[in-house]
Amino acid sequence: MVTPVRDIRTISLPDLETLLISWNEPRFRARQLYEWLWAKGATDWEAMTNLPKALRQRLRETFTFHTLRAEVVQHSADGTIKTRWLTHDGYRIESVLIPVPEDERYTVCVSTQVGCSLTCSFCATGRMGRKRNLAAHEIYDQVVLVNHQCRQTYGHSLTNVVYMGMGEPLLNYANTLESVRRLVTPPPEGLGMSTHRITVSTAGIAKMIRQLADDGFRANLALSLHAADDAKRSTIMPINETNNLEALMQALEYCYARMRNRISYEYIAFEHFNDSLEDAAQLVHLCRRRFPVRVNIIEYNPIEGASFEKSSASRLNAFIAYLVKHGITVTVRRSRGKDIDAACGQLANK
Numbered sequence: 417m418v419t420p421v422r423d424i425r426t427i428s429l430p431d432l433e434t435l436l437i438s439w440n441e442p443r444f445r446a447r448q449l450y451e452w453l454w455a456k457g458a459t460d461w462e463a464m465t466n467l468p469k470a471l472r473q474r475l476r477e478t479f480t481f482h483t484l485r486a487e488v489v490q491h492s493a494d495g496t497i498k499t500r501w502l503t504h505d506g507y508r509i510e511s512v513l514i515p516v517p518e519d520e521r522y523t524v525c526v527s528t529q530v531g532c533s534l535t536c537s538f539c540a541t542g543r544m545g546r547k548r549n550l551a552a553h554e555i556y557d558q559v560v561l562v563n564h565q566c567r568q569t570y571g572h573s574l575t576n577v578v579y580m581g582m583g584e585p586l587l588n589y590a591n592t593l594e595s596v597r598r599l600v601t602p603p604p605e606g607l608g609m610s611t612h613r614i615t616v617s618t619a620g621i622a623k624m625i626r627q628l629a630d631d632g633f634r635a636n637l638a639l640s641l642h643a644a645d646d647a648k649r650s651t652i653m654p655i656n657e658t659n660n661l662e663a664l665m666q667a668l669e670y671c672y673a674r675m676r677n678r679i680s681y682e683y684i685a686f687e688h689f690n691d692s693l694e695d696a697a698q699l700v701h702l703c704r705r706r707f708p709v710r711v712n713i714i715e716y717n718p719i720e721g722a723s724f725e726k727s728s729a730s731r732l733n734a735f736i737a738y739l740v741k742h743g744i745t746v747t748v749r750r751s752r753g754k755d756i757d758a759a760c761g762q763l764a765n766k
């Protein structure tokens with residue numbers, strides 16, 4: 417038997433209809449099949465129980481079907497679940513489900529690349545290097561499969577998606593956008609999520625932030641800021657050397673003027689590095705641009721070999737109080753899933 421090479425998920429719904437009609441199947445079968453492939457997140461042909469067995473067999477003989485396989489699932493004491501997925505070609509990536517039942521908020525953090533080419537000094541993923549970009553369906557599948565996991569574990573569907581896992585989404589631009597497009601497309605083609613529930617986070621690539629606006633990108637945008645001063649930011653995020661703060665601010669202004677996206681700054685607080693009142697004053701300055709912005713302060717999770725410490729409660733409280741006093745909207749994200757290396761900056765397929 418010849419091994420099929422074409423992945424069925426490269427075929428559009430109209431083309432599937434044409435194909436199945438040529439196989440003497442009724443048109444509605446194509447829609448049923450498409451629903452399994454995209455909205456229902458089937459991971460093998462056997463799961464497609466409303467398709468006749470003979471049709472499933474013919475499909476199996478004609479197409480490949482690339483999906484993610486859960487390799488390791490780890491449960492944190494705080495309810496966070498980290499899943500390590502195996503791609504069809506043997507790479508490993510990770511997603512994290514972060515439940516906050518009291519707020520009815522169930523968020524998945526997805527990866528966009530295997531590893532990452534940027535070398536932020538506080539991040540375990542950056543040490544892996546970049547192996548390859550994920551395909552759009554590999555990004556999308558993480559959401560669909562974690563949605564199943566969320567329903568089974570918490571009896572609730574996902575409410576939010578954040579592109580903050582392994583990789584820099586804007587360096588896998590086309591696939592990131594295509595995955596967002598599919599997430600917001602109604603079933604059977606997609607999940608029908610609201611763009612307001614989706615946040616793409618970037619380390620800061622000014623040209624691609626502008627491109628988002630030119631391409632009509634409507635989801636939320638988060639900039640991993642982590643320092644409000646160029647010299648300091650460049651020491652922890654080398655990407656800042658070619659994309660400095662002024663270039664990033666101008667790109668965000670451009671994006672907001674066209675798309676009115678919700679914009680936030682992510683700010684990991686490191687003890688005696690970026691948590692002084694002078695740092696807070698610089699951050700306030702960056703919040704006074706021509707777009708509204710909120711600041712998400714993230715508790716630091718030490719990784720092996722990094723020299724940073726997390727900010728003490730007293731320094732962090734003073735820092736936050738300064739921001740609030742100056743009218744900045746601040747949320748503080750306590751770290752989740754630390755015991756399973758699922759917290760921010762810890763994803764490295766351990």
Ligand code: SF4
Binds near residue numbers: 581583619
């Ligand atoms: S923080 Fe993000 S951009 Fe920086 S190395 Fe880690 S995964 Fe890459």
